[in-house]
Amino acid sequence: MSKTNNQAAIVGIGQTEFSKDSGRSEQQLAAEAVIAACKDAGINPEEIDGCITYTIDNSDEVDLLRSVGCKELNYTVRLPQGGAANAATLYHAKNAVESGVCDVVVIWRAMNERSQYRFGQPTVSISPDANSSTFIEWCFPFGAQTPASWEALSCGQYLSKYGVTSEDLGNIAVLMRKHAATNPNAWFYQQPITLEEHQNSRWIVKPWLRLLDCCQESDGGVAIIVARMDKAKDLKQTPARLLSAQYSFLFNHEIISDFYEGDLTGLPFSERVTEKLIEDAGIAPKDTDVAMIYDNFTPQVLRQLEGFGYCGPGEAKDYIADGNMELDGKTPLSPNGGLIGEGYIHGMNNITEAVRQIRGIAANQVENVETAFVASGVAGAILGK
Amino acid sequence: MRPDPILRIDTAFFWEACERGEFVAQKCGPCDILWHPPRPMCPKCHNTEKEVQQLSGLGTVVSWCVAVRPQAFGFEESPIAALIELDEGLRFVSNIEGVAEEDMQPGIRVQVAFADTSGGKKVPVFKPVSE
Numbered sequence: 113m114s115k116t117n118n119q120a121a122i123v124g125i126g127q128t129e130f131s132k133d134s135g136r137s138e139q140q141l142a143a144e145a146v147i148a149a150c151k152d153a154g155i156n157p158e159e160i161d162g163c164i165t166y167t168i169d170n171s172d173e174v175d176l177l178r179s180v181g182c183k184e185l186n187y188t189v190r191l192p193q194g195g196a197a198n199a200a201t202l203y204h205a206k207n208a209v210e211s212g213v214c215d216v217v218v219i220w221r222a223m224n225e226r227s228q229y230r231f232g233q234p235t236v237s238i239s240p241d242a243n244s245s246t247f248i249e250w251c252f253p254f255g256a257q258t259p260a261s262w263e264a265l266s267c268g269q270y271l272s273k274y275g276v277t278s279e280d281l282g283n284i285a286v287l288m289r290k291h292a293a294t295n296p297n298a299w300f301y302q303q304p305i306t307l308e309e310h311q312n313s314r315w316i317v318k319p320w321l322r323l324l325d326c327c328q329e330s331d332g333g334v335a336i337i338v339a340r341m342d343k344a345k346d347l348k349q350t351p352a353r354l355l356s357a358q359y360s361f362l363f364n365h366e367i368i369s370d371f372y373e374g375d376l377t378g379l380p381f382s383e384r385v386t387e388k389l390i391e392d393a394g395i396a397p398k399d400t401d402v403a404m405i406y407d408n409f410t411p412q413v414l415r416q417l418e419g420f421g422y423c424g425p426g427e428a429k430d431y432i433a434d435g436n437m438e439l440d441g442k443t444p445l446s447p448n449g450g451l452i453g454e455g456y457i458h459g460m461n462n463i464t465e466a467v468r469q470i471r472g473i474a475a476n477q478v479e480n481v482e483t484a485f486v487a488s489g490v491a492g493a494i495l496g497k
Numbered sequence: 498m499r500p501d502p503i504l505r506i507d508t509a510f511f512w513e514a515c516e517r518g519e520f521v522a523q524k525c526g527p528c529d530i531l532w533h534p535p536r537p538m539c540p541k542c543h544n545t546e547k548e549v550q551q552l553s554g555l556g557t558v559v560s561w562c563v564a565v566r567p568q569a570f571g572f573e574e575s576p577i578a579a580l581i582e583l584d585e586g587l588r589f590v591s592n593i594e595g596v597a598e599e600d601m602q603p604g605i606r607v608q609v610a611f612a613d614t615s616g617g618k619k620v621p622v623f624k625p626v627s628e
Contacts, residue, residue, distance in 0.1 A: 255575055256569075261562055316566055323566075
């Protein structure tokens with residue numbers, strides 16, 4: 113673990129509202145989120161000297177400089193793998209500030225994935241000279257053209273092997289909507305669902321994914337400011353220290369169309385991340401106080417709970433059903449309602465919730481939070497006071 | 498109608514073989530290993546001289562799905578998409594034809610056939626192995 117003063121911490125979080133029609137550009141959403149995070153931290157945007165986002169974010173670093181008035185960036189990074197990048201942004205921000213390359217790094221993700229385009233619908237054009245994207249090339253002519261289709265093919269073997277039913281998946285959706293129902297920041301605030309409503313929701317992709325198994329398509333932006341503890345102590349907020357952040361991108365694996373390597377009933381990269389977290393921070397994900405697990409689709413939660421060591425192979429459906437991840441359970445799952453209940457800003461809003469839980473200001477505040485785990489398949493981070 | 502495949506420099510050999518009614522995979526000769534999806538270099542020996550090997554066309558269904566909403570783009574009706582474990586050990590996403598949706602399950606033995614695309618190309622699809 114780093115020396116305390118050298119250690120990275122999340123010192124500011126910011127966001128726009130989460131909606132279905134933001135009415136403004138993605139570039140504006142990004143800028144608004146960054147400024148909100150700076151204000152939250154008590155940092156002048158001129159101090160930002162590094163920035164991180166996803167390869168598929170439509171805002172450019174130039175846009176950021178122009179809009180928020182950064183003076184000089186000496187470090188810019190864009191991460192591959194779509195939403196799986198979300199916890200990996202913390203890994204890179206941590207390295208950037210702990211190495212001394214940067215003093216203040218901003219991470220952003222902003223999207224109008226409901227009003228401007230539909231993130232969950234078929235990608236209907238790809239150029240042959242685009243970068244390699246097997247999830248299009250080797251799936252598109254066969255009608256597997258959406259994230260939900262790729263997820264269904266990817267999780268099918270796991271779900272079949274362990275006898276997971278649609279009701280088991282529904283339990284996850286019900287839990288996320290229950291948490292969202294008491295979170296005013298959630299799109300589905302005051303809108304809990306029953307298992308019956310889940311079972312009656314229309315099919316998106318048979319035989320696994322109903323509408324209520326899928327995360328939302330949201331408009332909105334989220335930004336996070338990372339700095340070292342020597343700076344954090346002079347800022348406005350209680351810092352959420354990055355006790356460890358880890359990343360594992362394994363041979364022959366892919367993003368969501370991860371069909372081609374190894375046993376599809378497990379997540380070997382999540383297991384690797386868990387090993388590295390324990391080695392680095394001395395804390396296992398299952399021993400933290402809050403679990404923010406990337407919930408793009410309900411089956412992903414099950415496989416990640418096993419991959420990150422919360423329970424054994426095939427046990428995740430019962431681990432959830434037994435109440436372990438309720439707000440008063442052993443390790444509450446996404447008290448904000450997650451990407452299913454709060455909004456889908458590609459996972460970034462699960463990081464901001466982890467920070468709120470560490471600060472003790474969350475809408476659904478868990479008692480006595482000392483540590484929180486943020487996970488997105490190939491990456492994970494443990495935050496602490 | 499079914500969309501055309503996307504031909505790329507490193508993968509065109511596969512789709513061109515389909516035109517001849519052949520179902521093939523990239524093979525590294527020196528390593529005697531098949532690779533799918535195709536790639537510009539063998540990750541074991543870094544050889545860029547690629548051979549093309551005909552496959553048996555036999556495989557087993559691992560998982561399957563049907564896009565209900567939205568329907569699959571380009572198709573009159575969403576096909577059954579499936580992940581198939583080929584007898585050679587590779588996995589391949591394709592379609593299952595000749596099996597009703599309610600009869601789909603993992604473990605069905607299938608063999609390759611070819612289907613036409615909107616632009617007059619061919620892509621491999623799979624049907625149950627005839628007993």
